[in-house]
Amino acid sequence: MRRTHTCVDLSKKDVGQEVVLMGWVHRRRDHGGVIFIDFRDRYGLTQIVFNPENNKEVHDRAHILRNEFVLGVKGTVIARPDDMINSNMQTGEIEVMIDELRIFNTAVTLPFQIEDNVDASEATRLSNRHIDLRRPELQKTFIARHKASMAVRNYLDGQNFLDIETPFLTKSTPEGARDYLVPSRVNEGQFYALPQSPQIFKQLLMISGFDRYYQIVRCFRDEDLRADRQPEFTQIDIEMSFAGEDEIMGVAEGLVKKVFKDVIGKEVQTPINRITYKEALDKYGLDKPDMRFELELKDISEIVKTTGFKVFASVVEKGGLVKAINAKGCATFSRKEIDDLTEYVGIYKAKGLAWVKIKEDGSWQSPIAKFFTPEEQALIAEKTDMEVGDIIFFVADNPKVVNESLGNLRNLLAEKMELIDEDLFEFVWVTDFPMFDYDEHEKRYSAIHHPFTAPFEEDYDKLETDPLNINSRAYDLVLNGSEIGGGSIRIHDRAVQERVFAALGLTEDDYKEKFGFLIDALESGAPPHGGIAFGLDRLIMILCKQSSIRDVIAFPKTQKASCLLTAAPSFASTDQLDELSLKVVLDD
């Protein structure tokens, strides 16, 4: 018996043909006499029929069929009478009358039904992922993922990029995320690290003269998980020589254009708008602004720095900010709703959430109204575009707290106010990131992007004197409020690289031990180069409108980084540990 068609192929034009289908029993309807089965494979559903008048022996055997049995069936395609056409099914005009039945395998009762509207908990689904993955809805996601990968390869191949593999067993580096370590048996007591990204290797490939490199590659970071973060994830990794920001961003734009076109048939408008990091924070509070709606933040620090309202005035005096956001027409928010929003901004360390409702007569209803002079009220009203029926929220604190709390509040309000069109895909480039920030815990500067990112040339002098005021040649691509890609122009000059390491507080011995091979390579004839990496999982997640990255990874891990299907990780045997010269010491 050999498969002739899939469960989506057959239609009226095939009536009369003898066909062989192979797949799973999706649902059965046994009438005692005639038996109907919705027969499923990767491609779709076809109704197959066992009729005693057609073939008694096969019909008798078909009584034992149950959900998820695996069958091969041979039969004749017949047209359904007009009143029995199922218009909900792609193959609803026909059915297959079965003459020959092969039962390849039976199936026990499954822990949950194979249906699109899942009602099993995620833990149950992950423990039975092979079954979960039978759901057509999930299969669609992985088909989309495949198409996206193909689009990436086709596009980059067309642009002369070479796919070159880089090692997974590599060197642990300081800076950045916690490494996954792999013990070396041959070198007792020594460890490899799994790559957080192929960053240094792709730079070395540029130095080798490969000019244009890409890879769809797994990366590993041992950090805590989130709805959009897994310990292993996939990057579309790209690097180009002799290219500046515009060329790299151009390639990136061509790439997303191709992916969106091929996978969901959407046209992405290019060039994609660019805003600076500073502008993003000013207007939206976050460095990954959701551009599907307006709802901009307004800085009223200048207006309130001399106000009688000490909470605002003293914050500005200490170098903080007071910013406002106008939720148009939301003066109807209840006390409870405002309390909930206050609690929400508390997550981001905001100590409070001041508010003003504009009453019908245009006056302020607000616990803080009495602190402001009419002139101040007028200036604030103008700045925030206050109108009757609006509610304006204020946060006063240091810039980080103000921006993070109001930026996230902005996203929450947009959702609550239903300002988000779920069919929109709004891209934006964020550029001119600061080079460093100050790590309070470690009492040193740390790189915002990574230590190989080039500063702007005019800022070189500040490396030793004023590192916090250097901007880097880094850029992030943001889609619907999610960072889906990021890259930079790299340092290709040994001296500059050493000055950046020094600014990060690394001693010469430190950076020579950890990055000596890179520094040496930089003086061996390194071309100017730069690149970008996309988070493929996140991109697919947004493309397929999924709320969790786990839904776009075939075998994902739980929040505690365990695999419920295989029960990894697990303890190693004493023999394994001995071979690796390892000893496990557990805390109490």
Added chain:
RNA sequence: GGGGGUGUAGUUCAGUUGGUUAGAACGCCUGCCUGUCACGCAGGAGGCCGCGAGUUCGAGUCUCGUCACUCCCGCCA
């Protein structure tokens, strides 16, 4: 490391003020049924109430601890 949520039948859930034998739907099993497509009808099986202590005459319900899953903060160059 911290905060929130969830955990009862195979699955999704209900379960009153602490009170007799813990329910429903779907699924499963048996029988009947020749045009269904969420087939129908009749009957049936199925429970470590996450786990462990405690309070109580009595705990699914209250207290404490613990585990798992999940969302978030920190963390993630």
